[in-house]
Amino acid sequence: MKIKNFKRKCIILSLILILTGALISIAGFGVAGFNYNNVKENATTDAWYQTIHVNNDNLWYGVKLGDNIHLMNIGNPD
Amino acid sequence: MNKAEFLNELSFYLQNMNDSEKNKFIIYYDEMISDYVENGMSEEGAVNKIGSPKKIAEELLDDYGSVKLNFPSTGSRWLNIILTVIGFPLWGSVLLAFLLMVLSVYLIIWCVPFATGAGCVGFFTTSIIGIVGSPFVMIKNVPIGIMQLGTGIASIGISLLLGFATIDLSKKIIIITKNLNIKLVGLFKKKVVIR
Numbered sequence: 001m002k003i004k005n006f007k008r009k010c011i012i013l014s015l016i017l018i019l020t021g022a023l024i025s026i027a028g029f030g031v032a033g034f035n036y037n038n039v040k041e042n043a044t045t046d047a048w049y050q051t052i053h054v055n056n057d058n059l060w061y062g063v064k065l066g067d068n069i070h071l072m073n074i075g076n077p078d
Numbered sequence: 079m080n081k082a083e084f085l086n087e088l089s090f091y092l093q094n095m096n097d098s099e100k101n102k103f104i105i106y107y108d109e110m111i112s113d114y115v116e117n118g119m120s121e122e123g124a125v126n127k128i129g130s131p132k133k134i135a136e137e138l139l140d141d142y143g144s145v146k147l148n149f150p151s152t153g154s155r156w157l158n159i160i161l162t163v164i165g166f167p168l169w170g171s172v173l174l175a176f177l178l179m180v181l182s183v184y185l186i187i188w189c190v191p192f193a194t195g196a197g198c199v200g201f202f203t204t205s206i207i208g209i210v211g212s213p214f215v216m217i218k219n220v221p222i223g224i225m226q227l228g229t230g231i232a233s234i235g236i237s238l239l240l241g242f243a244t245i246d247l248s249k250k251i252i253i254i255t256k257n258l259n260i261k262l263v264g265l266f267k268k269k270v271v272i273r
Binding site: 007011013014015016017018020021022023024025026027028029030031032038039041043044047048049050051052054061062063071072 | 200201202203207208210211214215218219220221222223224225226227228229230231232233234235236238239242
């Protein structure tokens with residue numbers, strides 16, 4: 001079965017996913033009362049399945065596979 | 079095939095030739111067919127006699143792409159070989175520099191789709207890990223768990239966009255690479271005449 005305008009539909013889908021993801025992330029920050037100190041409470045960075053990491057004052061996105069070994073790294077992991 | 083069709087086809091197959099050269103050949107074959115027609119032959123008959131436009135274009139392009147180079151010669155084959163070997167540090171380094179320059183051009187061109195492809199794979203892998211791992215993170219820290227789920231979903235969207243960018247860029251760069259290859263091969267496709 002050939003989907004008409006497959007590429008266009010995929011681009012629209014990806015934009016919807018980005019917007020939805022951004023809204024959920026904002027909602028998550030909202031759960032912490034839009035207060036960074038509340039996010040830092042009980043924050044752990046040692047789990048390999050964690051992608052949002054809070055180290056002291058650094059917030060970074062990515063997967064920590066080991067010491068200084070990261071899969072994707074947006075932000076400052078040090 | 080009549081004259082107009084023949085000339086159209088010939089013009090199509092000669093599209094890689096510059097316009098002035100192409101027009102010269104088109105006018106030449108136009109006049110040739112007209113001469114045959116004046117001598118009582120039909121247009122179709124004249125076209126058949128001249129041959130296939132594709133074959134003619136191939137022959138013309140072969141001659142067009144070749145430039146005759148006059149190479150000086152000592153007259154002795156062995157002396158030529160010895161001089162070539164002795165001169166290797168000079169022409170070898172120039173050839174090596176040329177090859178490395180070509181390689182660096184290819185690397186620079188292909189860096190862009192490679193970067194978008196790597197970004198696509200990275201975002202996709204992180205998004206899967208993020209979405210699957212988010213419930214476990216929520217147990218320890220609810221806000222971070224929800225944010226991880228959100229960034230995971232957004233990452234899928236980003237990886238899709240990067241994936242399409244990679245495919246589109248690769249298609250365009252394959253065409254650029256092919257054209258560059260043809261031009262580079264054309265540089266070495268010259269008839270050599272040893273004086």
